[in-house]
Amino acid sequence: MFRDVFANLLSAGIAFVLGLSSRPVKARIQQAWRRRRDSLQSRRRKPNFAAEWVVDYYRRRNRVNDLFRVRSGAQAVFIPFLNLPEWNLVDQDEDGLLAQEIPHQHSDVVFNRRIVASRLSDPAEIDSPTVWNDLHACATRVVTTPSGPRITVSISDYFQYVTVCGALEDETYAAVEKPQRGTPIRDRHLSSAAEAAECGMGAHSIGMVVALVFQQNGVHKVIIQERSRAVSTYGGGLGVVPMFGCQTLDLSDATPVSLTHNFLREVYEELYGGASVEHSSLRVDPRWFLAEPEMRYVVDKMAVDELRLRLLGFGFDAINGQLIIGGLAEVKDESFAESQLSRLVGNWEIHNIHVWDLFGYEVTDALLTHRFTPACAFTLARARELVLSESQRALS
Secondary structure, eight states: OHHHHHHHHHHHHHHHHHHHHHHHHHHHHHHHHHHHHHHHHHHHTSTTTTHHHHHHHHHHTTOGGGEEEEEETTEEEEEEEEOOGGGOOTTOOHHHHEEOOSSOOBOOOOOOHHHHHTTSSSGGGGGOTTSOOOEEEEEEEEEEETTEEEEEEEEEEHHHHHHHHHHHHHHHHHHHHOTTSOOHHHHHHSSSHHHHTTOTTSOEEEEEEEEEEEEETTEEEEEEEEEOTTSSSSTTOEEESOEEEOOBTTSSSSSOBOHHHHHHHHHHHHTBOOOOOSSOOSOSSTTGGGGSGGGHHHHHHHHTTSEEEEEEEEEEETTTOOEEEEEEEEEOOTTHHHHHGGGOBOOTTEEEEEEEETTSHHHHHHHHTTOBOHHHHHHHHHHHHHHHHHHHHHHO
């Protein structure tokens, strides 16, 4: 009997010791797996990872001219951005561009846990009651009218938008890594610009990217960011500032989407260090942040047309299917650089922030090598065209 008790105690002790030693091994394996996953995601989510594959996809289908072409002197490249010439109406009024009915129609897409969780900094957060899943503006159709293009607006939960655009993004990355893989989502919903305009995936997020352009010592400058790895799309890629998903005024289905409001909100958050306005709050007036001291310069200059938000056109990101509008925030105030640059500070979405010459080598090289997100490349190219043509017209 004593031998049995001793044997049992010995076995239990051995098991306990082995259990203790196996925990660090398991933890190391899990850490290594997470590092490999994060490394793969970081590589995939840079804009240049899938750019050439996407361009080749449309070239093989004789649809490459549906993609926007960036030109610089004798050089030109197609970028993964589906765009038709009639969508590039400069200075279109946003009320004419966005067709809205209140209350907004809500997407019926069923969200996919795996796709959404893979885009959270901690996948376990998907079950947290505090995880961000607010309403997002989406496009249900794009049509061309005699007065210009019209985008019909709907809404979705953030998880619904990520489910739809994330599935296309994952399919694209898988096809880049294994070209023999099929692309049924792309073939059905994004095979051309005309097909993309039907918005058949059910939650094509509406986003906006804005090139903030000003003059410093007579040279046109633009603010450029390197995206943080913490963001769900294009971490490590280059972009303009601000860049954002659009929401309704009070984050409900009962108020319209205002591009100007979204732009001002993101300037407050991304450039002036303001508190996040994309979360629901107890503020009665959703425009409360415009009265903050940090925004006085922007509000005052917009009131006298020395800071002007101009629409440049739109298209569909051909990697993930988002509809993104390009804008130019044109600063006419010559004191902007001296009075404001020292006050600007990026938020958590930005890893690095720079001031580059709008027509300089850095911007040109990044455009031609697909280091900008597709929508930002489109916007910068359009901004350069417009600023150059208007500067030449002023000189003549």
